[in-house]
Amino acid sequence: xxxxxxxxxxxxxxxxxxxxxxxxxxxxxxxxxxxxxxxxxxxxxxxxxxxxxxxxxxxxxxxxxxxxxxxxxxxxxxxxxxxxxxxxxxxxx
Amino acid sequence: xxxxxxxxxxxxxxxxxxxxxxxxxxxxxxxxxxxxxxxxxxxxxxxxxxxxxxxxxxxxxxxxxxxxxxxxxxxxxxxxxxxxxxxxxxxxxxxxxxxxxxxxxxxxxxxxxxxxxxxxxxxxxxxxxxxxxxxxxxxxxxxxxxxxxxxxxxxxxxxxxxxxxxxxxxxxxxxxxxxxxxxxxxxxxxxxxxxxxxxxxxxxxxxxxxxxxxxxxxxxxxxxxxxxxxxxxxxxxxxxxxxxxxxxxxxxxxxxxxxxxxxxxxxxxxxxxxxxxxxxxxxxxxxxxxxxxxxxxxxxxxxxxxxxxxxxxxxxxxxxxxxxxxxxxxxxxxxxxxxxxxxxxxxxxxxxxxxxxxxxxxxxxxxxxxxxxxxxxxxxxxxxxxxxxxxxxxxxxxxxxxxxxxxxxxxxxxxxxxxxxxxxxxxxxxxxxxxxxxxxxxxxxxxxxxxxxxxxxxxxxxxxxxxxxxxxxxxxxxxxxxxxxx
Numbered sequence: 343x344x345x346x347x348x349x350x351x352x353x354x355x356x357x358x359x360x361x362x363x364x365x366x367x368x369x370x371x372x373x374x375x376x377x378x379x380x381x382x383x384x385x386x387x388x389x390x391x392x393x394x395x396x397x398x399x400x401x402x403x404x405x406x407x408x409x410x411x412x413x414x415x416x417x418x419x420x421x422x423x424x425x426x427x428x429x430x431x432x433x434x435x
Numbered sequence: 436x437x438x439x440x441x442x443x444x445x446x447x448x449x450x451x452x453x454x455x456x457x458x459x460x461x462x463x464x465x466x467x468x469x470x471x472x473x474x475x476x477x478x479x480x481x482x483x484x485x486x487x488x489x490x491x492x493x494x495x496x497x498x499x500x501x502x503x504x505x506x507x508x509x510x511x512x513x514x515x516x517x518x519x520x521x522x523x524x525x526x527x528x529x530x531x532x533x534x535x536x537x538x539x540x541x542x543x544x545x546x547x548x549x550x551x552x553x554x555x556x557x558x559x560x561x562x563x564x565x566x567x568x569x570x571x572x573x574x575x576x577x578x579x580x581x582x583x584x585x586x587x588x589x590x591x592x593x594x595x596x597x598x599x600x601x602x603x604x605x606x607x608x609x610x611x612x613x614x615x616x617x618x619x620x621x622x623x624x625x626x627x628x629x630x631x632x633x634x635x636x637x638x639x640x641x642x643x644x645x646x647x648x649x650x651x652x653x654x655x656x657x658x659x660x661x662x663x664x665x666x667x668x669x670x671x672x673x674x675x676x677x678x679x680x681x682x683x684x685x686x687x688x689x690x691x692x693x694x695x696x697x698x699x700x701x702x703x704x705x706x707x708x709x710x711x712x713x714x715x716x717x718x719x720x721x722x723x724x725x726x727x728x729x730x731x732x733x734x735x736x737x738x739x740x741x742x743x744x745x746x747x748x749x750x751x752x753x754x755x756x757x758x759x760x761x762x763x764x765x766x767x768x769x770x771x772x773x774x775x776x777x778x779x780x781x782x783x784x785x786x787x788x789x790x791x792x793x794x795x796x797x798x799x800x801x802x803x804x805x806x807x808x809x810x811x812x813x814x815x816x817x818x819x820x821x822x823x824x825x826x827x828x829x830x831x832x833x834x835x836x837x838x839x840x841x842x843x844x845x846x847x848x849x850x851x852x853x854x855x856x857x858x859x860x861x862x863x864x865x866x867x868x869x870x871x872x873x874x875x876x877x878x879x880x881x882x883x884x885x886x887x888x889x890x891x892x893x894x895x896x897x898x899x900x901x902x903x904x905x906x907x908x909x910x911x912x913x914x915x916x917x918x919x920x921x
Contacts, residue, residue: 354518354710354712356520391534393513393535393715393721394513394715394717394719394720394721396720398720399720399721399722399723400489400719400720400721400722400723401488401489401720402488402489402490402491402494403462403488403489403490403491404491404492405455405456405457405490405491405492405493406456406457406462407456407457407462407463407464408457408462409457409461409462409463409464409476409477409478411473411474412476412477413472413473413475416472416475416476416477416480416482417472419482422580424577424582425471425577425582426470426471426472426473426584427471427472427573427577427582427583427584428472428480428522428582428583428585429577429578429580429581429582429583430522430580430581430583431580431581432574432579432580432581433521433522433572433574433581
């Protein structure tokens with residue numbers, strides 16, 4: 343089983359882990375990976391990967407505008423909004 | 436090692452915004468330029484509980500492009516989540532396609548260079564996949580916060596990925612231009628580069644000539660003009676070669692081109708590159724496209740540039756070079772075809788010559804597109820016909836052309852009449868002019884009779900002048916020679 347890089351995972355998920363959390367998560371993830379290892383052990387050569395449990399094709403929608411402008415109702419749900427914009431903490435990549 | 440020993444390798448990833456009315460997974464409007472967030476519905480802003488529903492129009496456009504680049508249309512393709520955090524991506528992932536794209540293994544052949552130096556180049560297209568666009572972050576200061584406009588979120592994109600087949604900035608620009616013309620030709624993208632409808636990422640690397648392995652590449656992101664594409668690649672190639680020649684190494688990185696400074700700079704290196712953790716989106720079932728749909732789309736396609744090119748060579752007798760030029764855009768091709776339809780197929784070649792010569796030069800100088808040409812195809816056809824039937828000489832035709840361009844008349848025959856441009860081929864009228872010239876210029880006559888050929892040209896010139904360019908110069912020369920030779 344590969345070592346779990348919990349710091350990297352936490353960073354990718356944008357969550358902060360306390361020491362206590364870290365121990366619990368590590369135990370949980372090790373159990374998950376053990377399960378994955380069991381799945382990996384199955385010989386799947388010649389089996390087409392399944393991307394969805396339902397054996398159905400995607401239904402398509404006609405190309406038509408069906409959604410009315412609901413900006414004000416949606417903006418009202420946001421913690422901060424101004425000039426018709428959602429406001430978020432400053433991000434500069 | 437000297438500079439000529441390096442080979443440049445370029446692959447392009449192009450995002451073409453599709454011309455659907457509504458978004459790829461929601462029924463919100465896609466028009467450009469609306470007030471912020473007026474076109475971002477509950478699905479686009481990722482309210483919990485909303486689900487994506489795929490737009491048939493977006494899939495249809497992907498099929499159109501696939502057919503136009505002679506690619507395989509996947510019978511079954513899968514949408515995947517590309518995970519990363521950014522505030523203009525409200526779901527925390529972009530719905531894209533990863534392992535099973537809708538279009539794969541296509542190619543287009545483009546013409547690179549001009550005149551005798553021109554050559555054809557085939558660029559393979561690895562894949563084209565459907566995905567949604569993100570919103571827009573506005574970094575102006577809103578009390579120390581960033582503003583988010585989600586109007587663009589969910590706009591359908593087709594990402595078209597080429598093989599690293601291009602060997603110079605010129606080839607990359609020729610390919611990008613040809614693809615730009617093609618997506619507009621088949622109506623899947625409006626090609627508006629200022630509005631971001633056609634965005635180019637260039638993967639650039641260099642390697643010593645003869646080396647078969649690829650060098651380390653850097654990806655130049657988000658180029659929104661062909662000029663910037665050219666400049667960015669030129670700069671990047673120079674930088675990479677200099678770095679390697681000075682003993683340095685190129686690190687894989689994503690770079691941005693700064694048009695003001697004319698240079699590229701690093702946005703992020705491989706070490707802190709994103710880890711997108713793609714996986715199939717459980718909200719969307721596999722996209723299945725049956726043969727019948729593909730054939731239906733095929734039947735609705737206009738004649739494609741490559742087919743038209745072949746027809747112009749085989750049926751119209753044009754050179755491949757001219758055929759390539761005339762099919763550089765749908766508008767130009769339509770103009771040419773309308774002119775030939777009116778002038779008749781026998782006059783295809785002179786129509787092409789006028790369009791690619793006089794007209795192209797005029798348009799270029801005035802900075803207008805063929806679609807806005809004040810000189811219309813039917814007028815050009817009438818002009819070409821009047822040259823062909825001997826009514827006007829080339830000099831007269833140019834005058835008619837100028838008059839039509841300037842809007843000093845609508846009808847070719849009326850202009851010819853009003854300006855007295857009709858070529859005088861009538862024997863007696865010509866004879867009168869020739870006799871007058873002989874009488875008026877005894878010195879030239881003398882010189883010609885003494886064996887000075889050039890003197891004849893002077894006399895022809897006098898007759899042409901007297902006729903205000905309307906005389907048929909060939910007939911004038913013949914007549915003069917006959918009258919002056921004992």
